[in-house]
Amino acid sequence: MQVAAQVLVGAVAVIHTYFLILEMFLWDTPRGRKVFATTPEFSRESAPLAANQGLYNGFLAAGLVWGLVSDDPVAFGAQVFFLVCVIVAGLYGAATVNKRILAVQAVPAAVALALVVAAG
Incomplete structure:
Protein backbone atom coordinates (compact mmCIF):
# COMPACT_ATOMS: atom_id res chain seq x y z
CA MET A 1 0.00 0.00 0.00
CA GLN A 2 2.84 2.40 0.86
CA VAL A 3 4.47 1.95 -2.57
CA ALA A 4 1.19 2.52 -4.40
CA ALA A 5 0.59 5.68 -2.34
CA GLN A 6 4.03 7.04 -3.15
CA VAL A 7 3.65 6.25 -6.85
CA LEU A 8 0.33 8.11 -6.97
CA VAL A 9 1.71 11.09 -5.06
CA GLY A 10 4.57 11.16 -7.60
CA ALA A 11 2.10 10.97 -10.46
CA VAL A 12 0.13 13.94 -9.10
CA ALA A 13 3.41 15.88 -8.77
CA VAL A 14 4.26 15.06 -12.39
CA ILE A 15 0.80 16.17 -13.54
CA HIS A 16 1.27 19.51 -11.79
CA THR A 17 4.75 19.92 -13.22
CA TYR A 18 3.18 19.42 -16.65
CA PHE A 19 0.58 22.09 -15.80
CA LEU A 20 3.42 24.43 -14.82
CA ILE A 21 5.11 23.88 -18.20
CA LEU A 22 1.87 24.32 -20.13
CA GLU A 23 0.79 27.45 -18.31
CA MET A 24 4.15 29.19 -17.89
CA PHE A 25 5.93 28.29 -21.12
CA LEU A 26 3.48 26.85 -23.66
CA TRP A 27 0.35 28.92 -23.01
CA ASP A 28 0.74 31.14 -26.07
CA THR A 29 1.80 28.36 -28.45
CA PRO A 30 -0.28 26.14 -30.72
CA ARG A 31 0.05 23.28 -28.19
CA GLY A 32 -1.06 25.44 -25.27
CA ARG A 33 -3.97 26.88 -27.23
CA LYS A 34 -5.07 23.38 -28.24
CA VAL A 35 -4.93 22.00 -24.68
CA PHE A 36 -6.86 24.94 -23.23
CA ALA A 37 -9.02 25.62 -26.30
CA THR A 38 -8.08 29.30 -26.52
CA THR A 39 -7.66 31.70 -29.39
CA PRO A 40 -4.33 33.35 -30.23
CA GLU A 41 -5.71 36.68 -29.04
CA PHE A 42 -6.91 35.32 -25.71
CA SER A 43 -3.73 33.34 -25.06
CA ARG A 44 -1.56 36.36 -25.81
CA GLU A 45 -3.57 38.66 -23.54
CA SER A 46 -3.91 36.15 -20.69
CA ALA A 47 -0.33 34.82 -20.73
CA PRO A 48 0.74 36.65 -17.54
CA LEU A 49 -2.28 35.27 -15.67
CA ALA A 50 -1.60 31.76 -16.96
CA ASN A 57 0.87 24.50 -9.84
CA GLY A 58 4.64 24.30 -9.55
CA PHE A 59 4.39 25.03 -5.82
CA LEU A 60 1.91 22.17 -5.47
CA ALA A 61 4.28 19.84 -7.30
CA ALA A 62 7.21 21.01 -5.16
CA GLY A 63 5.25 20.37 -1.97
CA LEU A 64 4.36 16.86 -3.09
CA VAL A 65 7.98 16.12 -3.98
CA TRP A 66 9.00 17.48 -0.59
CA GLY A 67 6.56 15.00 0.95
CA LEU A 68 8.10 12.18 -1.07
CA VAL A 69 11.71 12.90 -0.14
CA SER A 70 11.15 13.76 3.53
CA ASP A 71 11.04 11.39 6.45
CA ASP A 72 7.98 10.98 8.65
CA PRO A 73 6.28 12.78 10.27
CA VAL A 74 7.04 15.57 7.76
CA ALA A 75 6.45 13.28 4.76
CA PHE A 76 2.96 12.25 5.80
CA GLY A 77 1.87 15.76 6.78
CA ALA A 78 3.26 17.36 3.62
CA GLN A 79 1.64 14.78 1.38
CA VAL A 80 -1.74 15.12 3.08
CA PHE A 81 -1.61 18.93 3.07
CA PHE A 82 -0.59 19.31 -0.56
CA LEU A 83 -2.97 16.61 -1.81
CA VAL A 84 -5.84 18.37 -0.04
CA CYS A 85 -4.72 21.63 -1.70
CA VAL A 86 -4.78 19.91 -5.10
CA ILE A 87 -8.24 18.49 -4.43
CA VAL A 88 -9.62 21.88 -3.39
CA ALA A 89 -8.06 23.55 -6.45
CA GLY A 90 -9.49 20.81 -8.67
CA LEU A 91 -12.97 21.13 -7.20
CA TYR A 92 -12.90 24.89 -7.60
CA GLY A 93 -11.58 24.64 -11.15
CA ALA A 94 -14.24 22.08 -12.07
CA ALA A 95 -16.97 24.29 -10.63
CA THR A 96 -15.78 27.52 -12.23
CA VAL A 97 -13.80 26.70 -15.37
CA ASN A 98 -14.20 23.21 -16.82
CA LYS A 99 -15.67 19.99 -15.43
CA ARG A 100 -12.73 18.02 -16.92
CA ILE A 101 -10.52 19.46 -14.19
CA LEU A 102 -12.31 17.19 -11.74
CA ALA A 103 -11.08 14.06 -13.53
CA VAL A 104 -7.62 15.36 -14.39
CA GLN A 105 -6.74 17.04 -11.10
CA ALA A 106 -9.07 16.30 -8.18
CA VAL A 107 -9.75 12.59 -8.66
CA PRO A 108 -6.08 11.48 -8.94
CA ALA A 109 -5.25 13.56 -5.85
CA ALA A 110 -8.21 12.10 -3.93
CA ALA A 119 -0.83 3.48 4.40
CA GLY A 120 -0.44 5.98 7.14
Missing part, protein backbone atom coordinates in the same frame (compact mmCIF):
# COMPACT_ATOMS: atom_id res chain seq x y z
CA ALA A 51 2.05 32.01 -15.94
CA ASN A 52 0.99 32.97 -12.42
CA GLN A 53 -1.36 30.00 -12.33
CA GLY A 54 1.43 27.76 -13.59
CA LEU A 55 3.69 28.97 -10.81
CA TYR A 56 1.10 27.94 -8.24
CA VAL A 111 -7.15 8.54 -4.76
CA ALA A 112 -3.56 9.37 -3.76
CA LEU A 113 -4.79 10.93 -0.52
CA ALA A 114 -6.87 7.86 0.31
CA LEU A 115 -3.83 5.62 -0.23
CA VAL A 116 -1.52 7.89 1.79
CA VAL A 117 -3.95 7.94 4.71
CA ALA A 118 -4.57 4.17 4.50
Whole structure:
Protein backbone atom coordinates (compact mmCIF):
# COMPACT_ATOMS: atom_id res chain seq x y z
CA MET A 1 0.00 0.00 0.00
CA GLN A 2 2.84 2.40 0.86
CA VAL A 3 4.47 1.95 -2.57
CA ALA A 4 1.19 2.52 -4.40
CA ALA A 5 0.59 5.68 -2.34
CA GLN A 6 4.03 7.04 -3.15
CA VAL A 7 3.65 6.25 -6.85
CA LEU A 8 0.33 8.11 -6.97
CA VAL A 9 1.71 11.09 -5.06
CA GLY A 10 4.57 11.16 -7.60
CA ALA A 11 2.10 10.97 -10.46
CA VAL A 12 0.13 13.94 -9.10
CA ALA A 13 3.41 15.88 -8.77
CA VAL A 14 4.26 15.06 -12.39
CA ILE A 15 0.80 16.17 -13.54
CA HIS A 16 1.27 19.51 -11.79
CA THR A 17 4.75 19.92 -13.22
CA TYR A 18 3.18 19.42 -16.65
CA PHE A 19 0.58 22.09 -15.80
CA LEU A 20 3.42 24.43 -14.82
CA ILE A 21 5.11 23.88 -18.20
CA LEU A 22 1.87 24.32 -20.13
CA GLU A 23 0.79 27.45 -18.31
CA MET A 24 4.15 29.19 -17.89
CA PHE A 25 5.93 28.29 -21.12
CA LEU A 26 3.48 26.85 -23.66
CA TRP A 27 0.35 28.92 -23.01
CA ASP A 28 0.74 31.14 -26.07
CA THR A 29 1.80 28.36 -28.45
CA PRO A 30 -0.28 26.14 -30.72
CA ARG A 31 0.05 23.28 -28.19
CA GLY A 32 -1.06 25.44 -25.27
CA ARG A 33 -3.97 26.88 -27.23
CA LYS A 34 -5.07 23.38 -28.24
CA VAL A 35 -4.93 22.00 -24.68
CA PHE A 36 -6.86 24.94 -23.23
CA ALA A 37 -9.02 25.62 -26.30
CA THR A 38 -8.08 29.30 -26.52
CA THR A 39 -7.66 31.70 -29.39
CA PRO A 40 -4.33 33.35 -30.23
CA GLU A 41 -5.71 36.68 -29.04
CA PHE A 42 -6.91 35.32 -25.71
CA SER A 43 -3.73 33.34 -25.06
CA ARG A 44 -1.56 36.36 -25.81
CA GLU A 45 -3.57 38.66 -23.54
CA SER A 46 -3.91 36.15 -20.69
CA ALA A 47 -0.33 34.82 -20.73
CA PRO A 48 0.74 36.65 -17.54
CA LEU A 49 -2.28 35.27 -15.67
CA ALA A 50 -1.60 31.76 -16.96
CA ALA A 51 2.05 32.01 -15.94
CA ASN A 52 0.99 32.97 -12.42
CA GLN A 53 -1.36 30.00 -12.33
CA GLY A 54 1.43 27.76 -13.59
CA LEU A 55 3.69 28.97 -10.81
CA TYR A 56 1.10 27.94 -8.24
CA ASN A 57 0.87 24.50 -9.84
CA GLY A 58 4.64 24.30 -9.55
CA PHE A 59 4.39 25.03 -5.82
CA LEU A 60 1.91 22.17 -5.47
CA ALA A 61 4.28 19.84 -7.30
CA ALA A 62 7.21 21.01 -5.16
CA GLY A 63 5.25 20.37 -1.97
CA LEU A 64 4.36 16.86 -3.09
CA VAL A 65 7.98 16.12 -3.98
CA TRP A 66 9.00 17.48 -0.59
CA GLY A 67 6.56 15.00 0.95
CA LEU A 68 8.10 12.18 -1.07
CA VAL A 69 11.71 12.90 -0.14
CA SER A 70 11.15 13.76 3.53
CA ASP A 71 11.04 11.39 6.45
CA ASP A 72 7.98 10.98 8.65
CA PRO A 73 6.28 12.78 10.27
CA VAL A 74 7.04 15.57 7.76
CA ALA A 75 6.45 13.28 4.76
CA PHE A 76 2.96 12.25 5.80
CA GLY A 77 1.87 15.76 6.78
CA ALA A 78 3.26 17.36 3.62
CA GLN A 79 1.64 14.78 1.38
CA VAL A 80 -1.74 15.12 3.08
CA PHE A 81 -1.61 18.93 3.07
CA PHE A 82 -0.59 19.31 -0.56
CA LEU A 83 -2.97 16.61 -1.81
CA VAL A 84 -5.84 18.37 -0.04
CA CYS A 85 -4.72 21.63 -1.70
CA VAL A 86 -4.78 19.91 -5.10
CA ILE A 87 -8.24 18.49 -4.43
CA VAL A 88 -9.62 21.88 -3.39
CA ALA A 89 -8.06 23.55 -6.45
CA GLY A 90 -9.49 20.81 -8.67
CA LEU A 91 -12.97 21.13 -7.20
CA TYR A 92 -12.90 24.89 -7.60
CA GLY A 93 -11.58 24.64 -11.15
CA ALA A 94 -14.24 22.08 -12.07
CA ALA A 95 -16.97 24.29 -10.63
CA THR A 96 -15.78 27.52 -12.23
CA VAL A 97 -13.80 26.70 -15.37
CA ASN A 98 -14.20 23.21 -16.82
CA LYS A 99 -15.67 19.99 -15.43
CA ARG A 100 -12.73 18.02 -16.92
CA ILE A 101 -10.52 19.46 -14.19
CA LEU A 102 -12.31 17.19 -11.74
CA ALA A 103 -11.08 14.06 -13.53
CA VAL A 104 -7.62 15.36 -14.39
CA GLN A 105 -6.74 17.04 -11.10
CA ALA A 106 -9.07 16.30 -8.18
CA VAL A 107 -9.75 12.59 -8.66
CA PRO A 108 -6.08 11.48 -8.94
CA ALA A 109 -5.25 13.56 -5.85
CA ALA A 110 -8.21 12.10 -3.93
CA VAL A 111 -7.15 8.54 -4.76
CA ALA A 112 -3.56 9.37 -3.76
CA LEU A 113 -4.79 10.93 -0.52
CA ALA A 114 -6.87 7.86 0.31
CA LEU A 115 -3.83 5.62 -0.23
CA VAL A 116 -1.52 7.89 1.79
CA VAL A 117 -3.95 7.94 4.71
CA ALA A 118 -4.57 4.17 4.50
CA ALA A 119 -0.83 3.48 4.40
CA GLY A 120 -0.44 5.98 7.14
